[in-house]
Amino acid sequence: MLFRVLHKDELSTLFDQLARANTTVGPTESGTDQKGNPIYAFEPVSDFADLRLNYTTTKLPAKRYFLPYQEDLASFRMEGEDWHKNVDYNIYKPCVFFGLHACDINALNKLDKVLMSTVYPMPYYAAKRMNMFIIGIDCQPQPFCFCRSVASDSVTHGFDLFLTDIGDRYFLEVLSATAYNVLKTVKTSEPEEKDHVQYMKVTAERNRKFTAHIDTSDLAKILDMEFQSPVWKEWGDKCLGCGTCANVCPTCYCYGVEETVNVDLRGARKSKTLYSCNVIDFAEVAGGHNFRPERSTRLKYRYYHKHRGFVEAFEESLCVGCGRCGEACLAGITVPEVIASVRGEEQ
Ligand code: SF4
Ligand code: SF4
Structure with missing residues (x-):
């Protein structure tokens, strides 16, 4: 892993570079609750000003982008006397996730263990997962967060780049070659000793804010x-x-799998629904x-x-x-x- 620091003013330049060429999904404000607090949602974003990088937990995870509620697995068509099957899971384009919290990246890592296992891999999920470029960002614990109890309050893999707010700059963890190359388009610098100290200070302060927990021993x-x-x-x-x-x-x-036949009896489809x-x-x-x-x-x-x-x-x-x-x-x-x-x- 490489470490860099990025001045906060530079982050919009990085976003623009990525969003210009890719679908980019990030935290946005989708409304307010009854107490007037903002509600956040992961949505496609093309303007940096629409991103809310200091968001609290979104109501829904980003799951719908790689494990949608409903998804077609195959379609079938009768041609002449024969059935023809069409399966295409190589239709997904690269997608940038700009600002996932550590818990949500850890969730992806856990899904990978099942859905990308060598025994029964799910190609639909794998095709989307391989096309993801993930930028993680640190967060502030909410009263209901107990990620620290299950070792998901920080993340060491499953992302390309991770940002930690250390004041006027972000401390960057660079994990992939793609992220390393993308960073060439913005001005970063080597972290100095004072940046390491500041990173450890903000991390320790954050860790003290957790109030919810579960006892996982035994x-x-x-x-x-x-x-x-x-x-x-x-x-x-x-x-x-x-x-x-x-x-x-x-x-x-x-999930459950369902097969439906068209009324003309010459077509059918197989679809999967989360359950x-x-x-x-x-x-x-x-x-x-x-x-x-x-x-x-x-x-x-x-x-x-x-x-x-x-x-x-x-x-x-x-x-x-x-x-x-x-x-x-x-x-x-x-x-x-x-x-x-x-x-x-x-x-
Ligand atoms: S707290 Fe655990 S079980 Fe509940 S939504 Fe989050 S990951 Fe799922
Ligand atoms: S299924 Fe039961 S535990 Fe789950 S959200 Fe509904 S009421 Fe709560």
Whole structure:
């Protein structure tokens, strides 16, 4: 990794260079909530003035750009007496993500482990992922962020360039050759000792601001022990089974596949739709049997996938601690509270 410093005035020049030639997605202000606080969303941006780089967490992750809610996998057409299949996942153009927080980059790294695995890679995701140029940016913890508990408050790979605000300049982490070349178009300099000191100072100050946390020590083991705990029924009784938590989660990737035939019976398509394990028919199989008809078993499954199954497979949690699910949940169910109750701690 290389380190550079960039004067803040130069950042718009860097943005313009990238946005001129590529679709560029970044945090924008999409409205205000009932208290008048801004609501942020990842949207395509062509004007640097529309970017809100000091944004707090967006309601939705950037997932829709590389793992859309609905996506066609293949189309079929009858020509003569034969069916012809059309699959094209090389249609994606380069896309710049300008200003992702560390948790959202870590979420991508976790998705890569599943969707770009050598066993069952998903070419549609991989084609988009390979075309991404990612500029990360540091953030200030919100009251619901517990990314530090799951080691997602900082990121060491999965981006091209990472910016940390150190006053009138950004401290840059340069990770890819593309980023190194792009930086030739703007004026950067070698960091001096005072820049290192300032970087460590702002990072330490930020770390002191975290207030939410979960205790992950022995968590996978405790979840195994507490599989029959009555707390799952208590949380399940509160859950509405709406699936919002999976929709807003940057790491939820479960999906269903559907095939539809055109009315002329000469064409068909296969499409994929993201699905939530909290929705009533998630575990329903052909024949009508539902393996998880109760909300409590579905909610429990979601926690076991995130904090037990994924840990066993990859030695890390599938949760990046962004807190979006708790903020969006109409029943007020949050990860820190659920984990604390499973551990028998006061909420
Ligand atoms: S958002 Fe809340 S109520 Fe809806 S499924 Fe998730 S945990 Fe249940
Ligand atoms: S489970 Fe909740 S806190 Fe964890 S990554 Fe998903 S939305 Fe964020």
